Amino acid sequence: MKALALHPEREIEKVFLAGLETRERASWDLRDSMDELAQLAATAGGRVVGQGIQKLDRPVAATFFGSGKAAEWALHCEELGADTIIVDDDLSAAQSRNLERVFQRKVLDRTSLILDIFAQRARTREGKLQVELAILEHLLPRLTRYWEHLSRQKGGIGMRGGEGETQLEADRRKVQERIVRIGKELEQVRRQRGTQRQGRRRHQWPLASLVGYTNAGKSTLFNSLTGAGVLVEDKLFATLDPTIRRLVLPTRQSVLLSDTVGFIRNLPHRLVEAFKATLEEVVQADLLLHVVDASNPRVEDQIRAVHDVLEEIGAGGKPTLTVLNKVDRFSDRAAIENMLDRCPRAVAVSARTGEGFDALRAEIGGLLRPIRRWIDLEIPHEASGVIAQLHASGEVIAADYSGPRARLQARVPPHLVWQFEPFIVGAS
Numbered sequence: 461m462k463a464l465a466l467h468p469e470r471e472i473e474k475v476f477l478a479g480l481e482t483r484e485r486a487s488w489d490l491r492d493s494m495d496e497l498a499q500l501a502a503t504a505g506g507r508v509v510g511q512g513i514q515k516l517d518r519p520v521a522a523t524f525f526g527s528g529k530a531a532e533w534a535l536h537c538e539e540l541g542a543d544t545i546i547v548d549d550d551l552s553a554a555q556s557r558n559l560e561r562v563f564q565r566k567v568l569d570r571t572s573l574i575l576d577i578f579a580q581r582a583r584t585r586e587g588k589l590q591v592e593l594a595i596l597e598h599l600l601p602r603l604t605r606y607w608e609h610l611s612r613q614k615g616g617i618g619m620r621g622g623e624g625e626t627q628l629e630a631d632r633r634k635v636q637e638r639i640v641r642i643g644k645e646l647e648q649v650r651r652q653r654g655t656q657r658q659g660r661r662r663h664q665w666p667l668a669s670l671v672g673y674t675n676a677g678k679s680t681l682f683n684s685l686t687g688a689g690v691l692v693e694d695k696l697f698a699t700l701d702p703t704i705r706r707l708v709l710p711t712r713q714s715v716l717l718s719d720t721v722g723f724i725r726n727l728p729h730r731l732v733e734a735f736k737a738t739l740e741e742v743v744q745a746d747l748l749l750h751v752v753d754a755s756n757p758r759v760e761d762q763i764r765a766v767h768d769v770l771e772e773i774g775a776g777g778k779p780t781l782t783v784l785n786k787v788d789r790f791s792d793r794a795a796i797e798n799m800l801d802r803c804p805r806a807v808a809v810s811a812r813t814g815e816g817f818d819a820l821r822a823e824i825g826g827l828l829r830p831i832r833r834w835i836d837l838e839i840p841h842e843a844s845g846v847i848a849q850l851h852a853s854g855e856v857i858a859a860d861y862s863g864p865r866a867r868l869q870a871r872v873p874p875h876l877v878w879q880f881e882p883f884i885v886g887a888s
Contacts, residue, residue, distance in 0.1 A: 472505060472506065472507050473505065473506045473507070473543045473544050474506070474507055474509045474540065474541055474542045474543050474544070475501050475506040475507065475508055475509065475542060475543065475544045475545070475546050476508075476509060476510045476511065476512070476533070476536075476537050476540065476542040476544070476545050476546070477494060477497055477498060477501065477508060477510070477511035477512075477545075477546050477548065478511065478512050478513075478514075478525065478533060478545055478546070478547050478548065479493070479494050479497075479511070479512075479513045479514075479547070479548040479549070480513070480514055480515075480516060480519060480524065480525060480547075480548075480549060481513055481514070481515045481516070482515075482516060482517060482518055482519070483517055483518070490513065490548070491513075492758055492761065493548055493725065494511060494513070494548055496724070496725070497546060497548045497570065497573070498511075499675075500570075500573050500574065500577065501546055501573065503577050504573060504576050504577050504580070505580075506544065506546075509540045509541070509542055510536065510537070510540050510542065512529075512533050512536070514526060514529045519549075521555075522554065522555065522558050523555060523558045523559055523562065524547065524549070524551055524555045524559065525559075527562070530559060530562045530563070531562060533545075533563070534562050534563045534564065534565075537563060537565060542565065543565060543566065544565060544566045544567070544568060545559070545563050545565055545566070545567045545568070546567075546568050546569075546570075546573055547559075547567065547568070547569045547570065548570055549569060549570055550569050550570060550571050551567070551569040553601050553602040556569065556602060571598060572598065574724070574727075575591070575594055575595050575598060578591045578594070579591050579592075579595065586646075586649050589642050589645055589646055589649070590646065592638075592642060593639060593642045593643065593646065596635050596638060596639050596642070597639060599635065600632065600635050600636070600639075650740065653740060653741075665706070665714045665715060665716050666715055666716070666746040666747065666828040667704075667715075667716045667717075667718065667741070667744060667745045667746050667747075668707075668715055668716070668717050668718070668745060668746065668747040668748070668749055668824060668828065669717075669718045669720060669741055669742045669745035669747070669748055669749065670682055670717065670718065670719050670720065670749050670751055671720060671723070671742055671748050671749070671750055671751070671766060671770065672722060672723065672750055672751035672752060672753075672766060672783075673722060673723055673724065673752070673753065673756075673762040673763075673765060673766055674721075674722025674723060674724050675722065675753070676722065676751045676752055676753040676756075676762070676785060677751055677753060677785040677786055677811045677812075678719055678720075678722060678751045679719055680811040680812060681751055681783070681785060681809070681811035682703070682705070682717065682719040684811050684814060684817070685707055685717060685817070685820075685821075686705035686706070686707050686717055687705075703718065703719045704716055704717070704718045704719075704741070705717055707824075709821050709824060709825040710818075710821055710822070710825065711825050711855045712851070712852065712853060712854055712855050712856075713825055713828070713829075713855070715824060715828055717749075718741045718742075718745070720739065720741060720742055721739075723765060723766045723769045724765065725761065725762075725765040727765075727769055732769065732772055732773060739773050739775075742770070742773065742775050742778075743773060743774055743775045745775075745778060746779070746828060747778070747779050747780070747781060747824065747827050747828055748770070748775065748778045748779065748780040748781070749780075749781050749783050749824070750763075750766060750780050750781070750782045750783065751783045751785050752782060752783065752784050752785060753785060753786050754784040754785060754786055754787055754789075754790070754796065754799055754808070755786045755787075755789040755790065779827060780805070781805055781806070781807065781823055781824065781827060782803045782805060782806035782807075783806070783807060783809055783820065784796065784799055784800070784803070784806055784807070784808045784809065785809055785810065785811050786810060786811070786812075787808045787809065787810050787815060787816065788810040788812060788813050788815060796808050805823075807819050807820050807823050832854075832855070832871040832872060832873055832874070833871065833872060833873075833874050833877055833887060833888070834857075834869070834870075834871050834887065834888045835869070835870055835871075835872060835877065835880060835884050835886070835887045836867075836868075836869050836884065836885050836886035836887065837850070837866075837867070837868045837869075837870070837880055837883045837884055837885065838865040838866070838867055838883055838885050839865060839866045839868065839883045840865055840866075841861070841864075841865065841866055843883075846879075846880065846883065847866060847868070849879065850868060850870055850872070850880065853872060853873070853876050853879075854870040854871055854872035854873070854876070855870060855871045855872075856868055856869070856870045857869045857870055857871065
């Protein structure tokens with residue numbers, strides 16, 4: 461079943477998008493979601509050739525949409541030459557099966573589409589395992605359609621006289637066994653991450669984690685701040701696997717900065733569960749940098765979607781700094797100031813141009829200010845290496861090089877004080 465999680469390069473598929481407006485779902489919300497679905501389809505490698513929206517009080521149990529509307533869309537898809545129908549909601553196994561019979565084409569729901577994108581984007585072994593787990597858990601209740609054409613197998617030795625195991629039952633058992641194996645491997649990944657985290661903690665470096673709606677510019681900001689070479693594309697979920705780099709602030713304080721997968725509205729719960737090993741970096745972070753695309757017209761909805769996911773993974777109460785990104789797209793500075801006034805703790809930046817980076821670094825340093833010891837030192841001028849080390853690992857407050865010895869006052873992390881003990885003449 462492993463191959464189910466891996467997708468080779470495919471020709472561009474023509475896709476038809478379908479959405480349902482109900483009493484619980486406002487028209488503007490559905491249209492925004494449909495626009496996002498189109499972006500997801502393009503990210504997956506498809507080309508949208510048409511779309512349709514039906515208005516009903518509630519979804520139809522058998523086919524989700526009304527049977528007449530589904531038949532009408534089926535004829536339209538025939539005319540458009542559509543290969544795939546993508547529904548902007550989650551479908552049950554029966555609904556997917558019934559819609560495929562109506563359309564005579566492949567039918568995917570929103571979760572299946574996101575899983576397909578994740579399968580294409582995963583690069584590391586950990587990422588591929590997490591994607592495969594989510595795909596198999598999504599596939600398990602939907603196996604019937606793949607094997608309904610097969611009859612029962614006859615029992616072998618020791619099974620004569622009774623009905624054999626169906627292919628469906630055998631395949632379901634294999635999927636369940638694979639899910640258990642992946643779960644064990646991911647548990648090992650979590651333990652390894654815990655060991656790595658303890659190693660980082662020995663340096664007493666705080667961890668700041670970038671979170672935000674997908675395509676908000678997290679990876680561009682991450683690269684600009686740390687010089688990392690993380691993939692940057694104008695696509696949803698361009699970055700999937702986590703990356704951690706060291707960031708040195710103007711105060712010489714070292715901070716670990718992590719870039720994680722972007723969030724999205726209605727992010728499938730099984731994806732959140734599968735990616736817990738990755739999202740642990742968010743849960744364990746000392747500070748969350750919530751990167752927001754300030755130029756997006758639905759910025760408030762995206763902020764709420766990120767908060768919902770943070771609550772779900774247990775990181776809702778973390779200290780958070782809102783980073784209003786893409787301010788270079790604004791011609792009216794008053795609009796940016798208005799957004800800053802509405803956010804209790806925020807800074808405006810442009811990850812593309814570097815605008816606002818000094819203020820951002822200062823805010824990070826202030827929020828992650830460590831416990832540091834103040835020391836007064838007298839260092840011989842010939843011990844230039846010690847002076848260089850002090851500047852590299854501590855924050856030098858005052859320096860006087862005019863006497864026979866250099867006189868310096870600095871704040872340094874407690875675990876590094878021992879390096880300067882021979883030269884300390886005062887401390888607090």
